[in-house]
Amino acid sequence: MTIKKVHSPQIKVPATYMRGGTSKGVFFNLTDLPVAAQIAGKVRDSLLLRVIGSPDPYQKQTDGMGGATSSTSKTVIVDKSNEPDHDVDYLFGQVAIDKPFVDWSGNCGNLSAAVGSFAISSGLVDPSRVPDNGIAVVRIWQKNISKTIIAHVPMTNGEVQETGDFELDGVTFSAAEVQVEFMDPADGEGAMFPTGNLVDDLVLPTDIVSSGSVKATMINAGIPTIFINARDLGYSGAELQEAINSDQAALSMFETIRAYGAVQMGLIKHIDEAAARQHTPKIAIVAAPIDYVSSSGKAIDKEDIDLNVRALSMGKLHHAMMGTAAVAIGTAAAIPGTLVSQAAGNVERESVLFGHPSGTLKVGAQASQVAGQWKVNKAVMSRSARVLMEGWVRVPTDVLDC
Structure with a gap:
C-alpha cells in the first residue's frame, strides 16, 4: 500500500505590491506577518524569500513576486514607531535572487518614497497629521541604518494622490511627485569618510x-x-x-x-x-x-x-x-x-x-x-510612488518551519 505524502497548505499574508521610484517591492504591515515572522530571524527570512521566489537557480523568480533584478527583488516591513517625533518604522530587506539570503545591511532610497503612502493608507499615521488636501509630512525611522527620512505625500480628498504629471527617468508613466528628505544621511555610525580621506x-x-x-x-x-x-x-x-x-x-x-x-x-x-x-x-x-x-x-x-x-x-x-x-x-x-x-x-x-x-x-x-x-x-530628491496591487500573498506553511 502506497502512503500518499501530505503536503502543507498555503497561508495568506496581507501585503501590498508597490512601486517606489525606480524600484518595486512587497510591503507588509509588521502586525500582519505571522507571529514568528514579526521578529528578525530565520522564519522571517524564509517567509520573505518564498514571497519573492528565491533562491531561484534559473534567476527568474517565476514562482514568486520578484522580478529577477535588484530593483524588483525587495521587501519592506512598516510599523508604528516608538521613536520620538516619528510616525512609522521602516525596515528594508534586499532579497538575493539565486541565494537563500536576505540582506538587511542598508536602505532602499527608491522604496523610501512609497513608505509614507503605504503608512497613510494602512492607518499607521495619526489622522491628525494627515490633511484631507495638501501635503502630509510623514516622519519615517529607517531601522536598517537608524536614520530619519521625511516623505512629503500629496493628498486629495482624504486619499493619497498617486497620479500626476511628475516624470521620473527610468519609470514609464508619470505620477504624483513625492519629495523625500534623507536627514543626516551619513550611513550608520562613524565618519562620513571612514578612511578619513576624500580620495x-x-x-x-x-x-x-x-x-x-x-x-x-x-x-x-x-x-x-x-x-x-x-x-x-x-x-x-x-x-x-x-x-x-x-x-x-x-x-x-x-x-x-x-x-x-x-x-x-x-x-x-x-x-x-x-x-x-x-x-x-x-x-x-x-x-x-x-x-x-x-x-x-x-x-x-x-x-x-x-x-x-x-x-x-x-x-x-x-x-x-x-x-x-x-x-x-x-x-x-x-x-x-x-x-x-x-x-x-x-x-x-x-x-x-x-x-x-x-x-x-x-x-x-x-x-x-x-x-x-x-x-x-540632509539630501533631497523627488521620486514618485504607486500601489500596483493589494490583497494577500500566499506561501506554503512550511516556510515557517525553521
Whole structure:
C-alpha cells in the first residue's frame, strides 16, 4: 500500500505590491506577518524569500513576486514607531535572487518614497497629521541604518494622490511627485569618510588593475558607496546596462573591487565576507559630462548635466540609479575634492544633476565642516510612488518551519 505524502497548505499574508521610484517591492504591515515572522530571524527570512521566489537557480523568480533584478527583488516591513517625533518604522530587506539570503545591511532610497503612502493608507499615521488636501509630512525611522527620512505625500480628498504629471527617468508613466528628505544621511555610525580621506588609493590585485591600485572615494552617505573614475577602469561613464551586464569578466572585476573596498571601509574584515553582504557597499563609476542616448532613446546633452554616473546593485549595472546611491552622489558632489565633485567640475554646489542609463536625476545636498569632519544635514530628491496591487500573498506553511 502506497502512503500518499501530505503536503502543507498555503497561508495568506496581507501585503501590498508597490512601486517606489525606480524600484518595486512587497510591503507588509509588521502586525500582519505571522507571529514568528514579526521578529528578525530565520522564519522571517524564509517567509520573505518564498514571497519573492528565491533562491531561484534559473534567476527568474517565476514562482514568486520578484522580478529577477535588484530593483524588483525587495521587501519592506512598516510599523508604528516608538521613536520620538516619528510616525512609522521602516525596515528594508534586499532579497538575493539565486541565494537563500536576505540582506538587511542598508536602505532602499527608491522604496523610501512609497513608505509614507503605504503608512497613510494602512492607518499607521495619526489622522491628525494627515490633511484631507495638501501635503502630509510623514516622519519615517529607517531601522536598517537608524536614520530619519521625511516623505512629503500629496493628498486629495482624504486619499493619497498617486497620479500626476511628475516624470521620473527610468519609470514609464508619470505620477504624483513625492519629495523625500534623507536627514543626516551619513550611513550608520562613524565618519562620513571612514578612511578619513576624500580620495584613497584602493589597493587591488594586479590582475584587476595592472598598477595594483585605483583612486577611489569611499563614502557613508545614504548607503556606503565606492566611487571610481570611469576612465581608470576603461569606461566612458556613458555605458548602458548591456555594455557591462553582458560582460562576465567586467562583473567579476567590479565585485572584486567592491569586496576590497568593503574591507578598506571597515564594513567587513575579509573579502570573502562580501558574498554575504551583497546590498552594501555599492560601487559606481563617474565621469565628466558627455553626450549619450539613454536606454529609452532619449538624447542626453552633456551641457544639461553636471556629470555621468553608472552604479552597480547586487552585482549588475542598475537600469537607472538607486535612491540611496543618489544620496551618496549628491553628498559627495557637495564636498570639493571627492572624485564625484571633480567629475562635476570641483565647484561648490548645493545640488547636482547627473546622467544615468535611463536619463537624468537631480539631488540636492548641503555640506559643511564641523570640527574637521564633513557633515551633510540632509539630501533631497523627488521620486514618485504607486500601489500596483493589494490583497494577500500566499506561501506554503512550511516556510515557517525553521
